[in-house]
Every structure is written in structure tokens, then in C-alpha cells.
Amino acid sequence: MPGKRDRxxxxxxxxxxxxxxxxxxxxxxxxxKYFLFRKVPGDSGWxxxxxxxTLTAFLVQLGTGVILAFYYKPDPNSAYxxxxxxxxxxxxxWLVRGMHRWGASVFIILIFFHMARVFLFGAYKYPRELxxxxxxxxxxxxxxxxxxxxxLPYDQTAYWATVVGININGTAPxxxxxxASFLRGGSEIGPExxxxxxxxxxxxxxxxxLGLIGLHLYLVVRLGVSSPPWSKxxxxxxxxxxxxxxxxxxxxxxxxxxxxxxx
Amino acid sequence: xxxxxxxxxxxxxxPSLWPIGFAIGIVCILVGLIVSWPAAAVGAVVTLVxxxxxxxxxxxxxxxxxxxPVPAAGGPESGTEGAPAPPAATGEAGMPGPEPGERFxxxxxxxxxxxxxxxxxxxxxxxxxxxxxIAPVFQHVHHDEIDLGPITNFKEGQFVVTTFLRxxxxxxxxxxxxxxxxxxxxxKLPSFTVLSNRCAHLGCPVQPNGPMFEKQKIxxxxxTGDVTLIPALPAGGFGCPCHGGQYDQEGNRTAGPPVRALxxxxxYIRNGRLAVGRTYSVSHVDxxxxxxxxxxxxxxxxxxxxxxxxxxxxxxxxxx
Numbered sequence: 001m002p003g004k005r006d007r008x009x010x011x012x013x014x015x016x017x018x019x020x021x022x023x024x025x026x027x028x029x030x031x032x033k034y035f036l037f038r039k040v041p042g043d044s045g046w047x048x049x050x051x052x053x054t055l056t057a058f059l060v061q062l063g064t065g066v067i068l069a070f071y072y073k074p075d076p077n078s079a080y081x082x083x084x085x086x087x088x089x090x091x092x093x094w095l096v097r098g099m100h101r102w103g104a105s106v107f108i109i110l111i112f113f114h115m116a117r118v119f120l121f122g123a124y125k126y127p128r129e130l131x132x133x134x135x136x137x138x139x140x141x142x143x144x145x146x147x148x149x150x151x152l153p154y155d156q157t158a159y160w161a162t163v164v165g166i167n168i169n170g171t172a173p174x175x176x177x178x179x180a181s182f183l184r185g186g187s188e189i190g191p192e193x194x195x196x197x198x199x200x201x202x203x204x205x206x207x208x209x210l211g212l213i214g215l216h217l218y219l220v221v222r223l224g225v226s227s228p229p230w231s232k233x234x235x236x237x238x239x240x241x242x243x244x245x246x247x248x249x250x251x252x253x254x255x256x257x258x259x260x261x262x263x
Numbered sequence: 264x265x266x267x268x269x270x271x272x273x274x275x276x277x278p279s280l281w282p283i284g285f286a287i288g289i290v291c292i293l294v295g296l297i298v299s300w301p302a303a304a305v306g307a308v309v310t311l312v313x314x315x316x317x318x319x320x321x322x323x324x325x326x327x328x329x330x331x332p333v334p335a336a337g338g339p340e341s342g343t344e345g346a347p348a349p350p351a352a353t354g355e356a357g358m359p360g361p362e363p364g365e366r367f368x369x370x371x372x373x374x375x376x377x378x379x380x381x382x383x384x385x386x387x388x389x390x391x392x393x394x395x396x397i398a399p400v401f402q403h404v405h406h407d408e409i410d411l412g413p414i415t416n417f418k419e420g421q422f423v424v425t426t427f428l429r430x431x432x433x434x435x436x437x438x439x440x441x442x443x444x445x446x447x448x449x450x451k452l453p454s455f456t457v458l459s460n461r462c463a464h465l466g467c468p469v470q471p472n473g474p475m476f477e478k479q480k481i482x483x484x485x486x487t488g489d490v491t492l493i494p495a496l497p498a499g500g501f502g503c504p505c506h507g508g509q510y511d512q513e514g515n516r517t518a519g520p521p522v523r524a525l526x527x528x529x530x531y532i533r534n535g536r537l538a539v540g541r542t543y544s545v546s547h548v549d550x551x552x553x554x555x556x557x558x559x560x561x562x563x564x565x566x567x568x569x570x571x572x573x574x575x576x577x578x579x580x581x582x583x
Contacts, residue, residue, distance in 0.1 A: 076436045160467055164505060167465040171566035173576035180564055181400040181581040188429070190436055192399065 034221075041227040047121070048225060050114040055213065057107040061145075064100040065202060072152065074198035076191050079154035104146055111142055123226040131219040134212055141209050148201035151194065162197070163189060281317035288313055300572075403582045406430070408531060408538040411490050412483035414453060417445040417537065422495045422512070424475060427539070428488035440468060441528055441539065442501065444512075446553035454553040458514045459526040459542055462503040466565040469510065469525065472499030485536075501525070513548040513555055522568050524548055527557070541583075546570040 023029040040048070071090055073082040086093040115135065118124055124132035151162040166189070170180030185192030288310030295303025409427050417423050422444045430437040439460075446454035460468045473496040481492040500511040509518040514525030523546050528539040544563040549556040560569040567577045 077434070160505070164465040164467060167565045170564040171465075174578065177564050177567065177577060177579070178400055178581050182397055184399075186399045186402070187404055187581070187583040188437065190430075190433055 038221060038224065040225045041231060043228055043231045044225055045228070047117050047228065050110060050117050051220070054107065054110040054114045057103055057110050058209065058213070060099060060103045061107055062206065064096050064103065065206075067096050068100055069202060072198075074152070074195050076154065076194055079152065079194060083153045083155075104149060108142055108146060111139060115139070121226065121229055125226075128219070128223055128226065131216060131223065134216045134219065138209060138212050138216065141205055141212070145201060145205050145209070148197045148205065151197045152201065154194065159189075162193070279317065279320050281313050281320055284313035285310060285317055400581050406541055407487065408533070408540050409487045410485035410533070411443075411537045411539060412481075412485055412492070413535055414445065414532065414537045415535075416481055416483070416492055417443060417455070418494070419445045419447045421445070422471065422497050424471065424493040424495050425490065427490045431488040442471065442495070442497070443537070444552075449553040453532055455530050455537065456513070456552070456555070457528040457530045457539055458501070459528060460501075461526055461565060462505065462508050463516065463521040463523045463525060463544075463565055464503060464506055464508045464519070467503050467505035469501040469503045469508070471495045471497035472502050472509075473497045513551050514545060515548050522566060522573070523570070526562065527559075544569050 019029055068086065071082060071086045071093070073079055083097070086097050088094070090096075118132065118135070147162075147165055150165075151158050166180050166183045169183060170176050172179060181187060183193070183196075184190075185196050288306050288308075291306025291309055292303050293306075295301070295306050406429065409429065411425055411427060422442050424440065425443050426438055426440045428434070428437050429439045442456075442458040442460060444456040446456055448454065460470075462469050475493050475495040477493060479494050483490040483492065497512060500509060500517060501514070502509050503519070503521070507519045508516065508521040510521070510525050511517050514527065516522075516524055523544065526542045526544050528542050531538045531540060542562050544560045546558040546560060546569050548558065558570070561580060562583050563569050563577065563580060568574045
């Protein structure tokens with residue numbers, strides 16, 4: 001029945017039209033396809049999901065953090081009460097706060113699992129050294145997120161843990177006292193301290209982390225995923241068959257020909 | 264480009280043992296900083312030697328390549344007279360090449376102007392932002408004298424746990440605690456020991472090792488806010504709950520991680536009332552009570568040495 005097929009074609013075209021419209025004007029669809037449908041080594045497995053798991057944990061922190069900021073008041077006189085309000089009064093506030101609080105630990109733990117995987121697989125080696133460096137910059141930023149977030153509930157634990165943490169920074173040689181003074185926003189812990197920790201926690205560090213994650217992912221896409229060390233295709237071993245791209249030692253030469261070098 | 268490039272072979276740096284020696288040297292420095300200066304010096308030497316050898320090893324390929332004779336200037340590439348401009352590898356292909364005598368073409372001027380103006384604008388924007396964010400570090404804070412009430416509230420020879428507002432305008436968050444003991448008179452002048460409760464390790468609040476007599480609590484409302492006074496008997500001195508630092512009744516460190524004695528407040532007697540002012544740091548105290556000799560230093564953050572060679576790590580202090 002030609003009429004029915006025509007209508008099917010029409011429906012399909014109508015459904016695809018917005019995507020085509022978007023693709024023609026932005027190239028986004030192709031970009032997303034390029035990002036998502038990459039070639040990976042055949043023997044990559046669950047170990048290779050730790051990076052995505054870390055990213056997911058960070059996105060959870062981002063989402064729950066934004067919602068917590070709806071209710072949180074970064075002022076010494078009301079910070080503690082606002083956290084109690086979130087926990088006890090706001091619908092599902094206990095859950096969101098719990099996700100943010102425990103998710104912080106999950107994020108840090110996953111980072112180190114991911115780091116261990118990359119280290120033990122030797123995935124930091126050429127040409128991925130730069131990505132290791134970017135990751136190594138992300139680690140202290142994540143730890144600083146933990147440190148700055150710890151003050152925000154403004155209970156006794158938070159307060160004294162931050163006193164100790166700032167004073168540990170203060171004992172660093174030469175510039176330590178100035179660093180401690182910067183973190184306190186003066187010579188004493190006070191309202192300025194809470195305000196700047198809040199700003200650092202929810203603006204400065206997340207921005208820096210997002211930027212570096214973008215760079216991290218860009219390099220992953222550009223360089224491809226490394227094979228596990230037990231792989232027959234692992235970089236650095238003799239291969240039975242000729243490499244996919246002549247002149248390239250990489251298992252997954254990127255489509256942009258990053259590995260093409262003058263011979 | 265790398266010195267050697269195999270067909271279809273991945274680049275692998277030559278195995279080198281120098282980094283291991285380098286790392287051992289670093290560890291030696293760090294341990295030496297804590298344990299002994301000579302060990303740190305040995306570590307520094309080891310680090311420098313192995314670092315030098317490592318760099319030499321790594322850059323060996325480049326240096327060897329430099330020895331290869333380079334074709335003399337005016338070689339095959341620039342040999343032909345009146346050759347066309349180099350291939351359009353740069354974005355200026357569409358523009359006519361610079362005149363032979365022109366040393367400063369317009370495109371270069373525009374590029375420089377854009378970069379120069381851009382950096383000037385960036386600087387103008389950045390300076391106030393950075394200054395704004397780090398200004399508090401360099402600001403002097405004026406502390407008014409804090410009135411603690413009549414000195415008759417302080418019985419001679421007894422410690423009184425005193426809490427007060429350091430900065431009444433900031434409210435309860437500035438509540439501080441001092442352990443105050445009336446030492447009687449010295450040359451007809453009243454003498455007080457006013458210990459800060461901030462631990463000299465990392466700033467936790469030290470507690471009296473002994474009973475506090477809550478029933479004898481006195482509440483005073485002075486012009487600088489509410490003051491509470493609780494007599495105490497810190498027979499065992501003072502102890503920090505965080506990491507176990509211990510002090511005697513003069514604030515001298517007796518055990519644990521603190522690097523010096525407890526800080527003290529300057530005190531004043533105004534019309535028969537006790538007032539406290541700025542804090543100062545103390546390395547140690549000789550003697551006790553009214554005749555104590557206090558080794559006084561400028562106020563310093565917790566965990567920072569004020570005497571001994573370690574003070575050299577903290578040559579500058581932000582104003583307080």
C-alpha cells in the first residue's frame with residue numbers, strides 16, 4: 001500500500017526534521033555522534049567505566065548542590081539553622097543533603113579508583129601524559145571542594161575542623177601565614193570566612209573542575225581509550241597484523257590523524 | 264620531533280634509573296627537614312646530582328642530534344633568487360607579502376595592538392578583583408579593649424574561665440575564652456596571667472585539666488558585651504582535645520605537638536576594672552605567677568615556631 005508507506009516516510013521526515021534543522025545550523029548532532037560513538041579497544045571492560053562513574057558522581061554533586069543552594073544561607077547566624085531546615089522541613093531535603101554529603105565521599109573515592117586504574121594499566125603513557133596531568137590537577141581541586149564544603153553546615157565539627165585545616169595551611173613555610181589569612185578573610189575566623197568558603201565551594205572550584213573535566217574529556221576523545229595491559233593489541237607490543245594506520249603506533253588512531261608524523 | 268622514530272613502533276622513553284635516585288633524594292630532604300639538617304643537605308645534593316643526570320639522560324638524544332651538521336644558511340631553500348613567498352601555511356596567505364624593505368607591516372601592527380590593548384584591559388580588570396580578594400590579608404584590624412568587669416571578681420591565685428566578645432560588632436561568633444589568674448600585686452601594681460585558650464598546635468580550644476565550678480558562675484554585662492566568669496582549678500594545667508597538646512598553668516608546653524607556649528592577652532586596669540587587648544605569642548615562660556619572665560613575640564598563627572631555626576620559615580607575618 002503506497003499510501004501507508006508514504007505516510008510513514010512523512011512521519012519519519014517530520015520526526016527527523018528538527019534534528020536536521022539543528023544539525024544544519026550547528027553541527028551539534030554530528031558532534032554528539034562523534035563524541036559518543038567512538039571506537040574503543042575490543043577488550044576494554046568494566047575497569048574503563050571508572051572515569052564515567054567519577055563524572056556521574058560529580059554531576060550528582062553539581063545537581064544536588066544547586067538545589068541545596070536554594071535553601072542554604074551562608075551567614076554564621078543562620079547557616080546551621082538553614083541546614084537543619086533543609087534536613088528536617090524541606091520535602092526530601094534530607095535525601096538531597098544526604099546525597100550531597102555522602103556523594104562527596106563517593107566522588108573522592110571514585111577519583112582515586114579511576115586514578116589507580118589509569119596508573120596500573122599504564123594508561124598515562126605516551127601520548128596520554130597530558131591527560132594524566134589534567135587529572136592530577138583535578139585531584140586537589142576535588143579535595144579542596146571537600147575541605148570548603150565541610151565548613152558549610154557550621155556545626156562544632158565543621159567549625160573546629162576548618163580551624164585546624166586553615167592552621168595546617170598556615171604552617172606552610174614563608175607564605176603559609178598569608179594563605180591562612182586569605183582563607184579566613186582576615187586574622188580571625190568570622191562571617192567573611194563562611195562567605196568566602198561558600199563562594200569558593202560553589203563558584204570558583206566547580207568552575208575550575210568543569211573546565212578541566214572538559215579538557216580531560218577532549219583529550220580522551222582525541223586520543224582514544226587505551227587497551228588493558230593484558231591486551232594483545234596493547235601499545236608497546238609487537239603486533240601480528242600491520243597497524244591500522246601506517247606510521248602509527250597507536251591502537252586507536254584518532255580520526256583527525258593526531259599520530260601522523262613525518263617518518 | 265623525537266630523536267628516533269620507528270615505523271609503526273610506539274614511542275617509549277629509554278628506561279632510566281636516575282628518577283629513582285632523584286625521588287630518594289627528595290624523600291631524604293623531607294625527612295631531613297624534620298629529623299636533622301645534615302640529612303636534608305645530603306638529600307639536596309643527591310637530588311641535584313640525580314636530577315642533573317636524569318635531565319642529561321633524557322635530553323641526550325637532542326644534544327647528539329645537534330652535532331649533525333646543519334646545511335649552511337642560504338642552502339637549498341633560500342637559494343633561488345626572487346622565489347615566491349613561502350607556502351601559505353599561515354593565515355596571512357590572502358594578504359600581499361610584506362615589501363622587501365618593510366620591517367613592520369600593518370598586520371603585525373594590528374596584531375600587536377590587539378594583544379597589547381587586550382592585555383592592558385585584562386590588567387585593568389584583574390587588578391581590582393585580585394586586590395579585592397586578598398585585601399583582608401593586609402588589613403590591620405583595630406581591636407578595642409574588652410572590658411571584663413571589676414577585678415574583685417578575680418580571686419587571687421584562682422583561675423577564672425572568662426568568655427567575652429572579641430569584637431562586639433560581630434556578635435557571638437567572636438566569643439573568645441581566656442584563662443585568667445589574679446597573681447596579686449607586684450610593686451603595688453596588680454598582676455594577671457591572661458592565657459588565650461587557642462592551642463599553639465593548630466588552634467583548637469584548650470580545656471582546663473581540673474574541675475570548673477559552674478555554680479560560682481558570674482555573668483557581667485559590660486559596655487563591650489556579655490562576659491561570663493567561671494572559676495576553675497586546672498590542677499593539671501590545660502589540655503587540647505584535638506591532638507593532645509598539654510600545657511602547665513603558666514601556659515608552657517609540657518607534652519604533645521604544640522610548638523610553643525599558649526598565647527596571652529595584654530591586659531589593662533581601668534578604674535578598677537580588668538580589660539584585655541591584643542594577643543601576643545609566647546615561646547616559653549620562666550618562673551611562675553607575678554614573677555614570671557615571659558618570652559614575648561609578635562602574635563603568630565598556631566603551629567608556627569617563634570624561636571629556634573624553624574622561625575626562619577616564617578619571616579613575614581600578615582598584620583593582625
